[in-house]
């Protein structure tokens with residue numbers, strides 16, 4: 001789960017807690033307003049009595065439908081006002097540029113990510129100033145860049161092979177649970193390093209669960225420092241993980257041994273002034289990577305499976321592609337072979353379009369800015385508003401994605417490339433601009449490694465029904481319940 005999506009849960013929790021009280025408070029309905037300090041009109045605003053209507057839609061149809069309804073009525077920019085807190089929705093690429101490209105001094109995550117401070121420590125991320133934080137982000141980006149990831153592929157594939165070797169000749173599994181476990185093993189090996197993977201993996205796994213589950217508990221999101229059971233458990237997990245990382249970092253530094261993992265990259269990273277990263281910074285950097293990559297990647301792998309296994313044409317095409325790759329590379333999948341899995345890549349990308357794990361992203365506006373809709377309406381978004389970009393809606397805009405409800409990986413293929421034709425910010429599953437996801441290549445690499453292995457070695461069937469998303473969940477694009485898959489071992493022909 002990405003950091004911003006988690007913070008959106010905070011917003012939703014607040015919104016839902018106060019929304020009931022708002023019902024009794026019949027104020028003005030929707031209207032176009034001009035703020036005294038703004039030169040242009042403000043976006044259409046839903047407030048007062050109109051909130052009752054959107055609450056009704058939320059309760060009966062879910063969050064996505066609620067926003068979609070307003071988008072249809074009001075257009076691509078509108079504001080919901082709840083007890084003085086103004087949330088402005090920016091839907092579609094035309095109005096998204098400032099959201100993604102605005103300077104941190106103009107639009108930033110604001111306090112929406114405050115809850116991450118006790119999770120990741122006081123020397124990282126939202127606990128430190130803009131400049132240091134940007135440098136830390138640069139370090140993560142650097143550690144995950146494609147040239148450095150090549151060396152992770154071997155260990156990654158080894159984890160995949162070992163994991164599926166434990167499956168029987170045939171059987172049934174919950175795909176969600178399986179890929180979740182496997183992805184943590186991969187992270188253990190490629191991100192956290194061999195000390196953790198080989199010696200203390202189970203404990204670390206439990207501690208990460210404690211850290212994330214309690215750090216993301218609704219009370220911890222609202223009051224990160226309240227003395228609750230959840231915050232105590234979160235802090236205990238943080239302290240223990242910090243001790244473990246500290247020992248590993250110190251031992252690597254003193255033995256001068258350098259591993260080929262992301263942890264090592266972060267240990268070796270330096271700030272622009274030449275200062276090396278501290279142990280606490282490395283710990284925060286690692287924790288946030290695991291946090292940002294864990295749910296997003298496992299949800300994506302599970303949805304890829306659900307989509308592929310219910311679309312025989314694409315399943316067959318992906319299998320045939322594996323046969324071709326086997327012809328060329330044999331059983332040895334290297335980085336180039338992975339790059340050539342074009343059909344699989346598009347199948348994943350399309351699954352992500354339809355079932356994005358990052359449904360909604362948030363920023364706080366620090367300086368007024370204006371935006372113009374496709375229809376030519378210009379609005380000013382004032383300082384103090386919270387703005388939100390919604391991949392969950394952007395990915396279904398029919399003027400960009402033809403028949404958006406149809407699973408059609410070809411839409412990203414040569415000649416169509418609907419995401420590119422739609423212009424910048426048409427495909428924001430991995431964010432864009434200043435805070436674009438640094439883990440995109442790594443995420444594709446691991447999802448492809450898993451699915452290429454499964455397609456080569458197993459006949460798979462999804463046990464109906466097709467999974468649903470939880471329509472009440474505002475920020476979580478994961479499938480509801482289990483995704484049961486039956487499997488039978490097979491081997492694709494080798495020539």
Ligand code: HEM
Nearest residue numbers: 002004292293296297300358429430431435437438439443
């Ligand atoms: C399919 C998998 C993934 C998806 C869909 C995804 C999506 C996203 C999105 C949308 C953002 C931008 C958030 C914003 O603008 O506020 C983001 C940020 C981030 N992602 Fe990912 N992510 C994925 C996997 C990963 C992985 C595997 C890692 C690390 C190994 C990772 C690390 C990060 C980090 C560190 C950020 C924060 C960047 C910043 O705030 O500047 N992500 N991700």
